[in-house]
Amino acid sequence: MTPPLTDDNRYAALKDKETAKGLPFFLGVTSTGIFCRPGCPARLPLRKNCLFFDKVQDALTAGLRPCKRCHPLGGQHRLLEALMADILEDPSKDWSETALQAKGYSPTTLRRTFKNHTGFSLSDFVRWVRLGRGEKSLQKGGSVINAQLDAGFDSPSGFRSAYSAMFGRPPANTKPSTAAPLSIAWHETPLGRMVSIADEVSLYMLEFTNRVKMIGQVKRLYRLHKRPIEAGRTAISEQIESELKSYFNGDLTAFQTPLTLTGTDFQKQTWAQLQKIPYGETRSYADLAVAVGNEKAVRAVAGSNAKNGLALIVPCHRVIAKDGGLGGYAGGLDRKIALLALEGVEIKA
Template sequence: MLFDLPDFKTLYAALLARDDRFDGQAFVGVASTGVFCRLTCPARKPKAENCTFFATIGECIDAGYRACKRCHPLQAAALADPAIGALLQALDGQPDRRWSEGDVARLGYDPSTIRRSFKRQFGMTFLEMARQRRLREGFTALAEGAKVITAQHEASFESASAFRAAFARLLGCAPADLRADALLRATWIPTPLGDMIAVSSHTHLHLLEFVDRKALPAELRRLQAAARQPIGVGAQPPSDQAAAELADYFAARSSRFTTPLAVAGSAFTQSVWDALRTIPAGQTRSYSDIARQIGRPSAVRAVARANGANQIALMIPCHRVIGADGALTGYGGGLWRKQRLIEIERKLMILNKEIAS
């Protein structure tokens, strides 16, 4: 099953408080208006007697409700904000531009409001996101064999030291240290939910993380220490396979991942990761569910730690683990991503059921 909805009192309190812990996990149908909303909807709150709570969008539609035009429950929460959508579109149109708060203001938006909105939804500001996009261009150039100075220009960094510093913060080494013949090589994979870094050997994928994950530099350092040499740059067969499978996943064509994975952890940790991979797309489990599944019902906290130690995102689906009360819990890639991933997978589940019938 997906998960059991909390009781009415808990959900109605979450609706009144616009509690984002249940965003994407529960929806409210309002009898007096005939619409269904996210619990974080900014519209005036309905009376309790007019509310019915549902676990999925499909249930809301089946019950005869139509989507709210304020909170756009059919869209990812982040993209429901018109200002965010417009700026993301502008960034896509000019990825190599050195964006500034002045540019944001000239587009008609208050820079401080935009800064808070992006930080809340993406864990980074719009300017940080734009800088990351430029860094992707430099990374791609290096992967194609370009010299560092060429990569710096591709990334639109005027200062060589700034380019080196930005690169070092991301990969833990200077761009000149990257080797094309390294055992482990990193490649950059763009996705609709943000760019990802994949690190693989010739035979296995060792890491797959969103670029803005705070733990990424430490994870890369551990991989480098294990390999006893710096991580190189360039595609390998497993990272190419991962990119193709991720494209199918985000297009809601397939949730099946067959890329060979190299996982390093204790026997307990690997048992947790194995359990995560048995959760069907479109469904969720709690930490206590996983603990019971692996035969360690009292090890809930240890399961949570193992879940957080996963460094192969999506393919080892730690995003499918939620709180016992159905609330979204911590996710290294950001709760907004966790909510969107669950939505994507529920869409996949519905499509698979339609095909089967």
């Protein structure tokens, strides 16, 4: 276990605002009476005016007020949760940026903040929820025109092309199915929000929301499992949320949540080997290639690694360069460093 951070370490970590973002504590400022998230755009106060809190509640009970610039209580977070809930309630309404700005949403909230928060752009999110409605209607045996209307599309051709792009088949080819939907849920972690897709039996996806390829992973799940995806929580979403909490507290070294891996046989084989790398240890791509039984397959192994849709659980952050350097990470190198540090791994600079 890494020793607990001292307040001086925490203060030092705040100096670089970019890397400070997402650090798991709150900064109280005695001279102004406010408290902030690490990485707040406001100027870093003098060390003597700083207090550090592990929990929001502690900062509040110390009589401090939340900063209006960095919203340590998650003001944006609640606003966006409410917006997403409204969209999910009735995706066929006008959710264009123009309509939402007329309701008082700021353009920054709608673009950057929405994307950071959910992993989707607002327009992708709306389209995706609409297509999910259409898919559900088709799976219930409804006609294509009803599906189009349920999805809130004005034109048959618009619906057909958006639907085909999403599901990889035209709406007319969708056969009725009684498959239960998969549930998508979001989870807060000290390294940023994650999104999970699960049913009542197993977990299908776990990703950081700002991962570039995340939307591709969602589409792949749609296509391969042919099940609609809805916002909601299952017993499995709750299990992974609680395991994430323990993992980031340093109390959990092996995830127990049951998984459904979606990929080719080779990818699955690579992921199975990845899962054998113990907590706190690392391997190189070359080691991994040997483990899958083909030392020449280094590139293919690296490719499978990048397609992994179960961040942390299939621990591709434990794969580093052969010379002991960091190597790459689809979730961002800062996160890889933080994850390896959490697990007590020292990386050559």
